Amino acid sequence: MGQATAETGRTMAGIINRLIAFFVVLIGTLPVQADVSDVRLWQSPDNVRLVLDLSGPHEHKIFQLTNPDRIVIDLKDAALKMNSLAGVAEDSSDVIRVRSGRRNQTDLRLVVETRGTMKFKSFPLPPAEGVDHHRLVVDLARSQTAAMVSAPEVVKKAESYEANKRDIIIAIDAGHGGEDPGALGPGRVMEKHIVLAISKELQRLLDNEPGFTPFMVRTGDYYIGLRERSDKARKANADFFVSIHADAFKYPSASGSSVFVLSDRGATSETARFLADKENASDLIGGVSIGDREDHLAMTLLDLSMTHKRTASVAIGDEILQEMGKISKLHKKNVEEASFVVLKSPDMPALLVETGFISNPGEARQLKTSAYQKKMARAIFTGIKDYFRSNPPAGTLVAAQQKAAQQFIEYTVRSGDTLSELAVRSGMNMSELRKLNGLNSNSLRVGQKLRLPNS
Numbered sequence: 222m223g224q225a226t227a228e229t230g231r232t233m234a235g236i237i238n239r240l241i242a243f244f245v246v247l248i249g250t251l252p253v254q255a256d257v258s259d260v261r262l263w264q265s266p267d268n269v270r271l272v273l274d275l276s277g278p279h280e281h282k283i284f285q286l287t288n289p290d291r292i293v294i295d296l297k298d299a300a301l302k303m304n305s306l307a308g309v310a311e312d313s314s315d316v317i318r319v320r321s322g323r324r325n326q327t328d329l330r331l332v333v334e335t336r337g338t339m340k341f342k343s344f345p346l347p348p349a350e351g352v353d354h355h356r357l358v359v360d361l362a363r364s365q366t367a368a369m370v371s372a373p374e375v376v377k378k379a380e381s382y383e384a385n386k387r388d389i390i391i392a393i394d395a396g397h398g399g400e401d402p403g404a405l406g407p408g409r410v411m412e413k414h415i416v417l418a419i420s421k422e423l424q425r426l427l428d429n430e431p432g433f434t435p436f437m438v439r440t441g442d443y444y445i446g447l448r449e450r451s452d453k454a455r456k457a458n459a460d461f462f463v464s465i466h467a468d469a470f471k472y473p474s475a476s477g478s479s480v481f482v483l484s485d486r487g488a489t490s491e492t493a494r495f496l497a498d499k500e501n502a503s504d505l506i507g508g509v510s511i512g513d514r515e516d517h518l519a520m521t522l523l524d525l526s527m528t529h530k531r532t533a534s535v536a537i538g539d540e541i542l543q544e545m546g547k548i549s550k551l552h553k554k555n556v557e558e559a560s561f562v563v564l565k566s567p568d569m570p571a572l573l574v575e576t577g578f579i580s581n582p583g584e585a586r587q588l589k590t591s592a593y594q595k596k597m598a599r600a601i602f603t604g605i606k607d608y609f610r611s612n613p614p615a616g617t618l619v620a621a622q623q624k625a626a627q628q629f630i631e632y633t634v635r636s637g638d639t640l641s642e643l644a645v646r647s648g649m650n651m652s653e654l655r656k657l658n659g660l661n662s663n664s665l666r667v668g669q670k671l672r673l674p675n676s
Contacts, residue, residue, distance in 0.1 A: 254298045255279035255355065257329065260306060263399035264313045265443035268362040271319070271333060272400050275355040276302075283343045283359065292333040292341050294359065299329040315339065315361065333361070340364055358400075386618040388434040389609050391427055392454030392569075394464040395420035395437075399444035404469035406585035413442065415588050416465045419576060422598035423465075430606060432619040447562040455568050460614050461537065461605065462571040464561075467588050469580035476584055477552030478545045478597075479575040480538040482531055484558030533570040536612070541574060541604030548596045549577060549587075574601060627675065629657075634669040647673045 255277040263270040273294075282295040301321050310316040317334040324330045339361040346356040395417040397403030403412030420437065427435040436457040438450050445453070454462045538556035545551065552575070561573050576597050577584040587593040613620035632643070640663045644654045651663060658671050665671075 255296070256300045256302045257296070257331075258302045258354070260303065260309050260319060260331070261400070262309050262313055262316060262319070263443040264315065264441070265399075265445070266440065268360055269313060269315050269339075270399060270444060271316075271359040271361070273331075273357040273359075275357060278345065278347070278355050279357070281343065281357060283341065285338075285341060287338060290335045290338050292335065292339070292359065292361065294331040294333070294343070294357075295324060296329045296331075296357075298327050301329055301331075315363065333359070335361065338364055356400075386621045387616060388432055389461075389614060389617050389619055390434050390436055390457060390459045391605060392436045392438055392457060392459035392462045393420045393423055393427075394450050394454070394462065395439045396464055396466040397444075398439050398442055401444050404467065404579045406469070406579035406588075407582050408585075410579065410585055410589050412467045412469075412579050415467045415579065415594065416576070417442070418591070419594045419598050419601075420465050422595050423463075423602055426598060426602040427605075430602075432613075432617065432622065433606070433609075451571070459569055460617075461609075462569050463601065463605070464571070464573045465576060465601070466573060467576045467579045470578055473578075473580050473582065475552070475578045476581045477550040478542075478577055479552040480542050480545075480556050481561060481573040481575070482534040482538055482556050482558055483561060483571065530568075530570050533612070534572055537570055537605065537608045538572050540608045541572070541601055544600035544604045544607075545574075545576075545597070548593075548600055552578075629672040630675045632671045632673045634665045634667055634671060636667050638665055639663075640665055643671070643673065649674065 255275040257273050257275060259274040261272045261274075263272070279296055279299065281297075284293055285291070286293060306319045306321055309319045315336055317336060320332050320334070322330045322332070340363075341359060341361050343357065343359045346352075346358055348354060395413070397413040397416070399413075401413070403416070405411060417439065420439075424435040424437055427433045436454065436459055438453050439445055450464070451462060535556050542551060542554070542556065546554075556572075577588050579585050579588060588597075609619060610623070613623055640651055640654060640660075644651045647654065649657075654660075654671075654673075655663070
């Protein structure tokens with residue numbers, strides 16, 4: 222009897238322990254009261270991202286109302302801990318204002334007044350690297366134009382008989398943005414601001430170069446997912462994609478500029494692997510899952526296409542490294558390889574350029590100066606220009622200019638030369654020779670440069 226009683230006692234104790242464990246787990250999954258400490262709004266050309274900082278994990282309800290258009294967010298047993306919402310939407314073209322109110326005396330209601338009906342989605346974000354609080358993200362997109370990208374004008378008015386040929390389109394991707402600041406340097410200098418400044422200077426240089434047109438993937442301070450970045454470049458029919466960064470390493474002594482190409486075999490160094498992991502994790506910060514799997518056949522075709530594009534990518538990278546080496550220390554003298562998600566673009570060569578380590582105090586001081594940003598942009602620009610001047614895509618103005626240059630030679634006028642003699646020697650009549658060289662008369666001067674057929 223005593224043994225049976227003891228056995229029964231142990232059984233009951235086991236049941237009680239399991240019940241206690243169950244309720245502990247259950248309580249742990251229940252939402253706790255979480256107040257809103259800050260509300261931020263990031264406006265992009267395609268959509269709006271609203272971010273709420275929460276003191277803890279929390280469940281919410283979200284729905285849409287019309288006449289007037291607005292998105293309503295309800296948080297149970299929550300309070301707004303910031304002074305005012307008055308300035309949240311001041312830079313937005315889609316949101317009129319954000320206001321708050323109490324519901325059922327205990328709940329917080331936020332109302333986002335919009336200028337039209339917008340698609341919406343929301344998701345929570347747990348604390349991440351550099352962020353020690355929970356967040357609620359609400360993405361709003363215009364119903365009729367969400368995720369639309371217009372191809373840039375690709376023909377410039379160049380002084381050439383081939384002026385109708387298209388420009389070479391360079392997609393410039395300034396890394397990070399919006400809720401994702403990227404790496405933080407001394408004094409909280411943010412990578413997202415530095416790389417956008419370099420990218421805008423690169424845009425200016427390309428815009429002033431005949432035969433080239435820049436396409437900015439990110440034009441302001443807002444977040445874009447990694448795959449969406451290359452998608453935008455693809456929709457713009459870009460010939461080349463360059464993603465610009467200024468990352469951090471775990472040791473502040475790490476220094477130097479680098480260029481990376483996509484690898485499907487693994488990283489070429491510990492630093493390359495570390496940086497790729499950090500960059501790929503930015504999708505988690507932005508609230509985008511990078512765990513989705515592509516179809517096996519599609520990935521096989523992707524790999525075959527990328528093999529060809531990787532060769533061109535390395536060649537462009539070599540040109541850029543050569544130019545960057547003139548203004549900065551190089552972390553590696555060769556183009557490195559790593560599995561950066563943002564570089565998975567089978568349609569075009571693609572590179573990721575690390576302009577320096579923002580975690581290095583000396584390089585951070587340089588990177589945040591306008592003068593150095595311009596030098597770095599010019600180095601990247603010169604590398605791109607030199608490659609495409611030698612390897613222009615078919616059908617472009619640069620390709621036509623290269624072909625024309627191969628058809629003619631430069632001749633220096635000597636004493637005794639006459640236009641009529643040069644025309645006969647070239648197999649042309651005088652009017653054709655004048656037109657080819659833009660001459661208004663038949664007179665020549667010693668030392669004058671002329672274009673003559675390369676026969």
